[in-house]
Amino acid sequence: MxxxxxxxxxxxxxxxxxxxHEPRFIGNEKEYLNKCIDSTFVSSVGEYVDKFEEEFAKKVGSKYAIATVNGTSALHISLLLANVTENDEVITQALTFIATCNAISYIKSKPIFVDVDKDTMGMSPDSLKNFLEKNCEIKDSKCINKSTKKIIKACVPMHTFGHSCRIDEIKSICDEWKISLVEDAAESLGSFYKKQHTGTFGDLGAFSFNGNKIITSGGGGVIVTDDEKLARRAKYLTTTAKVPHPFEYIHDEIGFNYRMPNLNAALLVAQLENxxxxxxxxxxxxxxxxxxxxxxxxxxxxxxxxxxxxxxxxxxxxxxxxxxxxxxxxxxxxxxxxxxxxxxxxxELEMFKDSxxxxxxxxxxxxxxxxxxxxxxxx
CATH class of the missing domain: 3.90.1150.10 (Aspartate Aminotransferase, domain 1)
Structure with a gap:
């Protein structure tokens, strides 16, 4: 050794x-941070948030990108947008970082674990297909778990260490079984599968910019989608579900304070350039x-x-x-x-041992x- x-x-x-894995700040990070500070717009309103969302969507090839405070919040909101509720189940892989299952648990839904492929370390399409064929049935255009009688609403594969799983096969299986596909692309910014960027195969994809990621703002995340309706609702939910008004504070449902601050976005605009x-x-x-x-x-x-x-x-x-x-x-x-x-x-963790x-x-x-x-x- x-x-x-x-x-x-x-x-x-x-x-x-x-x-x-340590971050590298070799570009315009200090310049953009100083401009952000000088503008006094350091919180969730500012030009760098909008610019980052625009540039990120271009980079990965999605129509929309919605910046959040971290990757876990991006995944949490993505699952809510996929209409996952506390009475539902979500299929994911057992070999993943805890954030994947935390996001599922925030909604009080239940994870189901399938195997991965050895070469990708990501969800195995064969394992997913075998589980569904053995344990599930389609009723009223819903995937029903025959043993629990619950609806399997979503599937969350992860691209482990930046290596893509066989996401096109997983998407085909999810489409067949009426399951929403939400990609955990936290680790795979800049990774492609069959020339398409990871995170853009599903209905929604979630990325992370934690301090150890390939680009970072110390924290931060983003949701990507091609669905305008989902994108609008993502931005609405991540900004405390506030109804637009010049001065009134009107919130018509439970929302989340998940909007990325302009300071973080300034860092990410510079990081994305490199x-x-x-x-x-x-x-x-x-x-x-x-x-x-x-x-x-x-x-x-x-x-x-x-x-x-x-x-x-x-x-x-x-x-x-x-x-x-x-x-x-x-x-x-x-x-x-x-x-x-x-x-x-x-x-094998205490919280999920009965899953x-x-x-x-x-x-x-x-x-x-x-x-x-x-x-x-x-x-």
């Missing part, structure tokens, strides 16, 4: 602590790792899946012997190279074998 540490230290030109550069550098880093690990009998480097053009947000390796995982993690972190395991499966799930063979395998290694953009 010492040779891995030496390679990473040489690659990142540092003998000090090497973080997993997205292509960041992705280019991340691919160069991926190629360095690929070359380094190609003859390693103990470690496989995780490459972008077939038909995908990945942003390589977090670089990952698969340890062939899972018994070496904790030792690998301890050794690397002790020697100043930050590494981390993939997430604990959602169905219905399919067989999760691939998810369990990846949980035991996948490790993330330093992934920052090299300048």
């Amino acid at each position: 010492q040779n891995i540490i030496e390679f990473i230290q040489k690659t990142f030109k540092s003998n000090k602590f090497i973080p997993l 997205l292509d550069f960041f992705i280019k550098r991340k691919k160069e880093l991926a190629n360095k790792y690929k070359e380094f690990f190609k003859d390693n009998n103990d470690v496989n480097f995780v490459e972008e899946p077939k038909n995908s053009n990945s942003n390589y947000w977090l670089q990952a390796v698969l340890l062939k012997d899972s018994s070496n995982r904790d030792g690998f993690l301890e050794f690397m972190n002790k020697n100043g190279v930050m590494t981390r395991p993939i997430w604990k499966l959602m169905n 219905q799930s399919s067989t999760l063979e691939n998810s369990k395998y990846l949980e035991q074998h996948i490790v993330n290694i330093p992934s920052s953009v090299i300048l």
